[in-house]
Amino acid sequence: MVPLSAYVAVSAILFVTGLIGVLIRRNFIIVLMAVEIMLNAANLNLVAFSHYLESMTGQIIALFVIAIAAGEAAVGLAIIIVVFRGKISTNVDEMNLLKW
C-alpha cells in the first residue's frame, strides 16, 4: 500500500517542476506544457486525497480538470499561432505589450 505522503510528494515535485518550467523557459509552447504539468500535479493530488478520504468527489473534479486542461491547451495554442503570425517568434520575452 503506497502511503498518501508518497503521492503528495510526487505531486509536489511535479508541481515545482512545472512551476520552474513556467518561470524560466522562454519558449511559449514549453511554458504551456509546464502549465499542463502543474495541472496534472493538482490532478494527482485530487485523486490521491479522493482515495484516501474514500470520496468520489475528488476524482470527478480531476476529470473536469482534464477536460478544462484540454480546452486551455487548445486556446493557448491558438493564441500562440496568432502571435507567431505577427512576431515570427515564440519567445515569451518578446511579448511585453501588457505594460504601462
Added chain:
Amino acid sequence: MTDLLIIAIPVFPLLAMLLNGLLGSRYSHDIAGRIACSSVGLSFATALAVFANQLQIGGVREVVVYRWIFGGDLNINLAFLIDPLACIMLLVVTGVGFLIHLYSIGYMHGEEGFTRFFTYMNLFMVSMLLLVMGNNYAVLFIGWEGVGLCSYLLIGYYYDKVSAAKAATKAFVVNRIGDAGFLLAIFLVFYNFGTLDYTQVFAHASQLSPKMATAIALCLLVGAIGKSAQLPLYTWLPDAMEGPTPVSALIHAATMVTAGVYMIARNHAIYDLSPVAMTTVAVVGGTTALFAATIGLVQTDIKRVLAYSTVSQLGYMFLGCGIGAYAAAIFHLMTHAFFKALLFLSAGSVIHALGGEQDIRKMGGLRKKIPWTHALFLIGTLAIAGIFPLAGFWSKDEIMAHAFVHHHYVLYVMAAIGALLTSFYMFRLTYLTFYGRSRMDHHTAEHIHESPMIMIGPLVLLAGLSVIGGFPGVPPENGWFHHFLHPSVAAGAAEEHGVSLGLVVSLMGVATVIALAGWGLAHYLYRVRPEAANQWASKAPAAYTTLLNKYYVDELYDRLFVEPTKKLGQVWDWFDRTIIDGLVRGVGELTESSAWLSTWMEKHVIYGTINVIGYSNHLAARAWRKLQSGMVHHYAAIIVAGLFILVHLVVVWWTMGAVR
C-alpha cells in the same frame, strides 16, 4: 347642415386673409382684391341662408366648433350662437362689409400695400363675425380685441404719416381703458356664475344681487364706451379718420363702433336688473348725442364732420338701450350702418375726385361735376337728418318717441336738439361741398372726375338701403323688425304701452319739423346768405372757437392724463437709470471683483495643491510602473512569490494557533 353654414361664415374671410396675407405678394392686386371681396360675398350669402333658416325655424341655435379651454371650473368653447340679434348683426356686418370691400377695390386702386389693406379688412371681418356670433364672453372678447387690433392697423395704414401713426396709437390706447372695464366685467361674470356662456348666465341673471348686477353692467358699459366712442372716451374716433375712407366707413361707422351697442343689447338681461346702470347708459348716450353734434357744427374736414356725426348717432343708440328700447337701438344701428356707410363712401368719392382734398372750405360747386356722388350723398344726408320716409327717420324717431312715451323728457329734449343739430350740420356739409361757388384751386378743379362704376355701384345699393331700410321697422315698436328681434331682446319689463296713434303721429310730426328746421337753417346760412354764417360766428367768438377746438377736450386730456403720464414716465426712467441700473451695476462690479479674487485663489492656491498631488503621484508612478514589465513570467514569478508568502503566513498562523 345649418351648423356647417354657420361655421362657414367666418371661415371664408379667414381663408382669404391667410391667402392674401401669406401669398399676396405673388399675384397681382387684381386677384388679391377679388379673393378678398368674394370671400366676404360668400360670407354674406351664407349669412343670408342662415337668416332664412332663422326665419323658418326661429329659436336659438348654438354650434360648438371645438372645446377651447377646459380644466377645473373653467370650460370655454369656441362656439357660436345664432339668434335673431346675431342674424341682424351678421347681415349688417357681412352685407355692408361686402359693399365696402367692393368699393375699396376702386378706391384703393393703385395704392401701395393694396394686398395688405385687404388682408387687414378680411381679418377685421373675421374678428367682427366672432364678436357678433360668439356664444360666450371669451369669444366676444377675442372678437372685441381683434377688431380693435384691425382698427389700429387700418388707422395706421399710411404708417409713414406721423399723424396716422399717432391716431392709431391713440385709438389703441383709449380702447385699452374700455377693455380693462370689459375684462373686469367678464371676471365678475365668471365669479358670479362660474361660466361664461350667455345662455347660462342670462338664465341665472335674476339671482344676482342688485349691487352686483350694477357693477357688472357698469363695467360692461366702460367697455362699450371705449369701443363705441362715447363720452368721455370718444376722442379717438375723430382722429381715426386718418385711415383710408373705406376703413372709416366699415370700422368707424358701420360695424366696429356699434359693437358696444350690440354688447349692451346682448346683455340686456343684466342691464334690466339695474336701473342705475340703465340710467347711466341713457345719460351717457343722450349727452354724447348732443355734445358730439355741437362739435360737428363747425368742423371743416368732411370726414371729421361725419366722425362726430357717428359719435352722435352712437349716442342715440346708447340712449335707446338706456331707456329699454333695445330693438329700436339695434334698428338704428342697422339703418345707421346703411346711411353712414353711404355718407362716408360718398365722401370718399368726393375726396377721390379732388385728389385727396378733405377740407370743405376748399370745395363747393361739385354738384354739376360729380352728379352721381352728389345725388348719393344727398340721399345719405336726407336719411341721417330724419326726413320722412327715409331710414333714419323711422329709427331715430322711434328712439325719441320711446323716450317721450316713457317720460324721459330731459333725454327727449336732448335728443331733439341733437336731431336739429344733426340735420343742420349734415345739410351744411352738403351745401358747402356740392353747392355755391367753387373754392378749389385751378389745378384741382381741372382734374375732377366722377368715380368708377366699382365705387358708384355699391353706393347705389347702399342708397337704396338707406331709402327703404326703415320700412322693416314700421310701424314703430310693432314692425316686422321688432317681432323678429323680440326673442333676443325681450326685456323683462317690456309691458305693452297703449300709446295712442295720435301721440305717435304727432311725435313723428315734431321730428319732421325738427329735421326740416335744421335743413332750413342750413339752407339760409349756406345757400341764401352765405356771408351770414361768418357773421354769426363772429358775433359769438368764444363759443365758436370753443366748438372749433372741440371743447378743448383733447387738450384737457393731454394736460390731465397724457402729460402727467409722460412726467411719470420720465420719473420712472430716472429711477430705472440711476437706482435700478445702479443696483445692477453695483452687483455686477461686486461679482467682478469677487470673480477676480476667486480667480487668484484658483490659480495660486487650488492649482498649486492639485499640482503637488498630481506631481507626487507622477513620481510615485514612475517608480512603481517598473513592476509592470509586460513579461508574463515576471507576473508569474510575482504570483508565486505572493503565494509563498500567503502560504507561509497561513502556516505561521496555524502553528501559533496550535501553540495556544
